[in-house]
Amino acid sequence: MSTLGYALLGLLAREPLTGYQLTGLMRAPMGYFWTASHSQVYPELARLQERALVAGEVVPGPGPRDNKRYRITETGRHALRDWVVTPAPEPTARDEFLLRVYSLWLADPDAAAAMIEGRIEAHLATRADYRRSEKAILARHGGEPASDHPDFGAWATLRRGLSYERHALAWCRWLLDRLRAQARR
Amino acid sequence: MSTLGYALLGLLAREPLTGYQLTGLMRAPMGYFWTASHSQVYPELARLQERALVAGEVVPGPGPRDNKRYRITETGRHALRDWVVTPAPEPTARDEFLLRVYSLWLADPDAAAAMIEGRIEAHLATRADYRRSEKAILARHGGEPASDHPDFGAWATLRRGLSYERHALAWCRWLLDRLRAQARR
DNA sequence: ATCACCATGTAAGCTGTTACATGATTAA
């Protein structure tokens, strides 16, 4: 089973959804840690149905095409529950920003500072996004979700996102300080 | 130009290297934020040479094959210097661990705790690695490298790695606390 | 009218991983 399959099962374990809705959720909030486009989602749903991990029912929609609403099966729920406590492989590190920082020593200091400031703006925007999302969850749920509540994962990963952004922002600012300290000499 | 090309140029901007040596550096320290296997490195070096961004000289080695030592050209150094201050695209988020956490609410709490503890061990090992590497740089360099010194990038990215591990560890422990708080009820 | 959104699929292409292929030197 592919990782994407478990991502989709993770969403369907909460509620039945169509491919289109799943695609939206793979942008956010699941996209905060695992992304997929619709061209990946539809074929993967077909594979999941083949293996009886999900069941699809055709709902005649208002549009030209029929809507297919998928729900997780007992088999699917079991597969997900088993996979979840499986040790996760180390994520392959791929950060183009850090790749640039590695060679920043040969760049023009002002251009370098501008690049980092752009990065800071992006982090601030992401943090604002996470803050809104967490607020929405706490409001909708009426407090912090317990660890066996379906909302727990979304909340816990948002907390992590916020912690990550705090760290990333602090480091970017430290880096800017280093560049400016050099410029003053 | 591919991202991998700039990664290799970033290493060659510091000193001439063979494909084999580059492959090792793509595991660490560059592998801390961008990885590549030898099967990617050799063809990419050929492409870089084609575009005259690097120059290769054949050094008869002790082994069965000739060693090819590459050095960056002036054209290559310019391309790298320009690219470095270019805005980096947002990295595609791909973290299987967070994907598991998202669905942790339906898992057995003890199995979940064990999985997270495994993750904590991995973070501790990585942090120890980073600490050793930073110590080595500071010792070899005799203090903190200035921002226009070739060692600056390696040092700055290690500082980031250490900050990241601190954040990740703190969040893993917070998550464990949540699970245990639930178990006590 | 034009745009955004709903809605589902296929195909081509690029990137990256794993496996195939070969073989010398040196240390345990």
Added chain:
DNA sequence: TTAATCATGTAACAGCTTACATGGTGAT
């Protein structure tokens, strides 16, 4: 003698991105 390290390549495959394809509904 067995394994690790040095050393360089090609090929098959998997995963993901971008583009192609179609078309209705509702808001501006």
